[in-house]
Amino acid sequence: MTEHIHVAPAPVGGRLLTPVTFTCGVLILAALAILAVRFVLGLGAVTHLNDGYPWGIWVVADVVIGSAFACGGFSIAMLVYIFNKGEYHPLVRPALLASLFGYTLAGVGVIFDLGRWWNFWHILSPAYASPNSVMFEVALCISLYIVVMWIEFSPTFMEKWGMRDARRKLNKVMFFFIALGTVLPMMHQSSLGSLLIVFGTQIHPLWQTMLLPLIFLLSAITIGYAVVLFESCLAAAGYRRSIEMHLLTPLAKIMLGVLAVFMIVRFGDLLWRGALGHAFAANLQAFMFWLETACFLSPFVLLRSEVQRRNPARLFIGGALLMLGGVLLRINAFLVGYDTGTGWSYFPSVPELLVTFGMFAIEVLGYIVITRRFPVLPREDAPPTATPAALRAATR
């Protein structure tokens, strides 16, 4: 890896109880109360799920979208460690933290949706393994990746608690976990698309294609960059720090590049399959398709030139719209474009929605608590590109 000298990360500090964390706490408590009811009385007591729609918002939002939002760590790690773009290293830890929460909650969220949740440990038991199943691949990859990510992120805690020996030992084998941390998300993010291939003709032709694994993987990578833009802007504003524009501006360009590849694959596939005609029908599916496409195309307009990419407002909106495009792609493919026969319908119930909001609130609260108390974000008072002397001063 190219040697880059960066500011060492440091805790942000400050009060933990703020209006934001309080709101998050309330949302989390509401979600926990609903989950208690769900675990005792079953899915039917809380959700609007039915036999036609066994997967609702908990699977699509908490797991599929949640894990895609959590691709920031993977996307940045790939950029830094595979493509050797060391200058982005300061973004790794914050992105990894967001990923950590996203994935851990996605893994936990699966349990909420299991009808017989007390059997959830079967996922991890080789005796119950069914190696030919897509679902098995997803479950195993995600659980492994969660463990790998906690290991990748553990230096943060080791620094805080002064475990220097452990930190040094871990550093020697870290390359292995970083490699795993890049391969595993590639496997399961694409498999989340393969899940839909198994549904066959129940998925609308605008979304049903053998290229779904590639489409889901590419969109997850772009969403990863979008999340970093979004989260950096928010964190900077929330903690009244300066935005790392020198990193985000080129990152936005990379994001647009991956997004362009994604759009070529997406529309090339639609044309090649002759499915684009469905986009001009007068129905909900076509409308949602264009909404999704508009969200994916908007960053090209908003961030078309270097000048625009220097504007944090545009980076924020572009990132947010791209994330929304990813959300719509997943909701469209899993719910809007899913037709299992006449008569079946699904719309999340209020308790279902509250649990999902609670899940996102846990992520926000966790991010705030950890960045305020643990060394994640770069130290603010040092200049962005520090000299070795300044670095020594900062870490003293």
Next chain:
Amino acid sequence: MLSAPAALSTDGRPQRPIESRLEMSRRSFLQFCATLATTLGLPKGAEAAMAQAMEAAQRPSVIWLHFQECTGCTESMLRAEHPTLEKLILDVISLDYHETLFAAAGHQVEAARKAAMERHKGKYLLVVEGAIPTRDGGIYCKVGNQTAIELTRECAKDAAAVIAIGSCASWGGMPATDPNPTGAVGVGKILDKPVVTIPGCPPNPYNFLATVVHFLTFGSLPPVDAQGRPLFAYSRLVHENCERRAHYDAGRFALAFGDDGHRKGYCLYKLGCKGPETYANCPTVLFGDAGAGTWPVGCGHPCIGCTEEGVGFSKPIHMLAKVKNVEPPALYPAIHEPQGQGATLGSAAVLAAVAGAAAGAGAMFARNLGKQHAAADTAAKPAQREDA
């Protein structure tokens, strides 16, 4: 242990080929053997062994007793056609005593029975048709001044095997229905040796025949269940192989005789069909040799459970059966699943409110970022000018 019957041809004349004796072609005879082997669920090659056993003219002596019954079992046997069973009974087995089929009567017949029992001691087959009354010393059914109990015990003493044909002989059947005035019981209750039962009202003739031919071929009776029923015929519920099963699984039921579902051939479970609690091979071997679909359920009448003690003649025909194999537990989905409701006012409102709040917050946040950026830009530009 049961032993194979010895060659029992007694008339001394050279035997004609069996197909000529049975008045059927060689091909039909072999087909018959194959059918029986299949009914028994025997492996390939068994049909050849059966053909050989029947050709060898080992005609086992059969003594057939009638007690409290309607002779329906005999009647149904006589109407089997592959080959006609009376040919088979008269030619493959040596039917030495059968009250319905004998031309002789009275002491003559009783003497023939005693002579056959003496001659084939330990080798003859005893077939009992009808229930045996036990109340008041069994006086309610007598033949030749002997009660049914005495006759059965006398004949069973030296029999190689005892077969109870029909539900009456198997456990009491119709005569044993409450209040059971004669104290009717099955053959097994008054004998202390194993009895193979072929329940049914009447039973399928081929189940009986396959059992006899099994004995003829292998020298032993086929494996049986706890009620003495041969497993090859009575190990599966009627429900398991029923032609209407798909309707049951899909929740399509006839609700009244002649209603729309009944005309369309829907499941008869709700009309009281006892298929789900009755063990018999009716759906696979059908009945009466009249072609496809000819068995009670196939004709549109619910199974009455005639092969099952405690079901047939005990439970009313209209009563719902107790589903033995796949009784749906509470956790199974109901037949009519709720198909989901669309968006409720509350959930749509919550989602819209949150989406609106997020969009508003995002817009305000972006506006502030833009303002800061513009301010920083204008601050940077004069500085650049000064530098220049």
